[in-house]
Amino acid sequence: MVNIFSVPNRIYHGDNAMDVLTTLEGKRAAIVTGGSSMKRFGFLDEAKEKLEKAGMEVLIIDGVNPDPTLQECLEGGKKMEEFGPDWILAIGGGSAMDAAKAMWVFYEHPDYDFEKLVAFDNPPLRTKARMVCIPSTSGTASEITAFSVITDPEKQIKYPLVHPDFVPDIAIIDPRLPAKMPPLITAQTGMDVMTHALEALVSTAADDYTTPLAIRAIELVFENLKKAVDNGEDMEARTKMHDASTLAGMSFSNASLGIVHSMAHKIGGIFHLTHGEANAIMLPYIIDYNRKGTDRYELIENILGVDDIAEEVRKLNAAVGLTNNIKEGKNTEISEEEFKKVLDEMSKNAHADACTLTNPRETSPEDIKKIYECAYYGEKVDF
Numbered sequence: 054m055v056n057i058f059s060v061p062n063r064i065y066h067g068d069n070a071m072d073v074l075t076t077l078e079g080k081r082a083a084i085v086t087g088g089s090s091m092k093r094f095g096f097l098d099e100a101k102e103k104l105e106k107a108g109m110e111v112l113i114i115d116g117v118n119p120d121p122t123l124q125e126c127l128e129g130g131k132k133m134e135e136f137g138p139d140w141i142l143a144i145g146g147g148s149a150m151d152a153a154k155a156m157w158v159f160y161e162h163p164d165y166d167f168e169k170l171v172a173f174d175n176p177p178l179r180t181k182a183r184m185v186c187i188p189s190t191s192g193t194a195s196e197i198t199a200f201s202v203i204t205d206p207e208k209q210i211k212y213p214l215v216h217p218d219f220v221p222d223i224a225i226i227d228p229r230l231p232a233k234m235p236p237l238i239t240a241q242t243g244m245d246v247m248t249h250a251l252e253a254l255v256s257t258a259a260d261d262y263t264t265p266l267a268i269r270a271i272e273l274v275f276e277n278l279k280k281a282v283d284n285g286e287d288m289e290a291r292t293k294m295h296d297a298s299t300l301a302g303m304s305f306s307n308a309s310l311g312i313v314h315s316m317a318h319k320i321g322g323i324f325h326l327t328h329g330e331a332n333a334i335m336l337p338y339i340i341d342y343n344r345k346g347t348d349r350y351e352l353i354e355n356i357l358g359v360d361d362i363a364e365e366v367r368k369l370n371a372a373v374g375l376t377n378n379i380k381e382g383k384n385t386e387i388s389e390e391e392f393k394k395v396l397d398e399m400s401k402n403a404h405a406d407a408c409t410l411t412n413p414r415e416t417s418p419e420d421i422k423k424i425y426e427c428a429y430y431g432e433k434v435d436f
């Protein structure tokens with residue numbers, strides 16, 4: 054069988070890696086960004102100035118919301134159609150980068166059916182523009198990956214869109230950007246990195262190309278996340294976390310993920326728990342569940358010299374100020390009544406999520422429901 058290992062054509066990393074923008078060749082660039090942080094810290098202006106120095110006219114599409122919706126991607130695509138960029142530059146967290154990827158589709162193919170994207174039926178990209186991504190969180194690694202996660206608010210579902218064409222052309226890993234993250238966002242996005250690496254490690258599609266990247270990312274997160282949360286100005290920890298995110302991205306983009314992401318996508322879509330925190334909470338429960346389907350956790354336990362990786366994840370969650378059950382989620386208090394009301398449907402939808410396909414233990418909507426219940430009440434998974 055022939056497999057594909059796909060990463061951006063160029064990954065520039067290190068302090069001031071953004072300088073490379075002055076060397077891009079093109080006429081027009083559209084910058085896609087989120088609410089305010091990139092503007093506030095001066096990185097939006099810096100990117101714009103560097104592109105202008107490269108001789109480009111620049112359009113800014115800002116205000117992308119966390120967990121971007123289909124509607125805002127359609128609107129962004131329209132603005133791009135009017136402007137006609139040959140580069141799309143996304144600067145911000147996973148939300149800005151994911152939205153830029155979907156806008157790119159609607160720019161190049163204005164009437165494309167979203168249902169087709171959900172079914173991984175993508176039209177060809179790069180007929181009009183190429184993509185540069187500059188992540189500001191050390192988290193999703195959308196700057197590396199073939200994924201874009203878009204929410205349909207009507208259905209209250211987050212859809213992972215997946216296609217090799219979504220892998221950006223250029224990724225710029227500049228640690229000055231995530232150094233501005235406050236502790237809570239650092240913790241949540243950092244645990245997203247841990248989840249990517251651990252899910253890629255045990256994925257049924259893991260191979261010798263993806264495994265070493267996942268292992269190194271896990272080591273780096275255990276060594277550096279708490280340091281970055283405790284002291285945001287620790288640039289060594291920030292750099293290591295930013296690199297860990299990229300390494301984990303290279304791994305999971307090619308090995309795919311598992312049911313931590315399936316379940317986090319669905320609970321996040323309904324209760325607006327952040328992506329990172331939903332993963333952080335679900336991860337240890339699912340390690341306990343998946344043990345019956347894989348011995349790959351032992352690989353990392355041996356390397357780290359620990360007995361139980363699930364327990365280490367719980368300890369790290371607590372050390373960086375995150376909770377270990379859904380009920381106490383930082384952003385949302387989910388009442389038992391509301392939770393019970395959506396549980397069956399949410400479990401079915403999580404089972405149908407694309408990430409379930411590569412989970413190391415075969416699962417069912419019934420098992421997923423039981424795992425959600427354990428994670429809600431903080432009970433051990435022992436089935």
Ligand SMILES: NC(=O)c1ccc[n+]([C@@H]2O[C@H](COP(=O)([O-])OP(=O)(O)OC[C@H]3O[C@@H](n4cnc5c(N)ncnc54)[C@H](O)[C@@H]3O)[C@@H](O)[C@H]2O)c1
Pocket residue numbers: 087088089090118119120121145146147148149151189190192193194195198199200201202211230231232233234235238242245328329
């Ligand atoms: N494409 C992929 O491969 C992939 C993988 C996992 C998750 N996702 C998706 O990405 C989204 C989450 O992305 P995220 O975790 O990066 O968060 P985000 O982009 O939603 O940003 C979270 C918050 O942090 C702020 N922020 C971002 N960078 C900052 C900085 N440097 N300083 C201060 N504040 C900053 C943002 O303004 C926002 O309020 C979710 O929709 C998730 O489903 C995508």
Ligand SMILES: [Zn+2]
Pocket residue numbers: 193245248249314328332
């Ligand atoms: Zn993730």
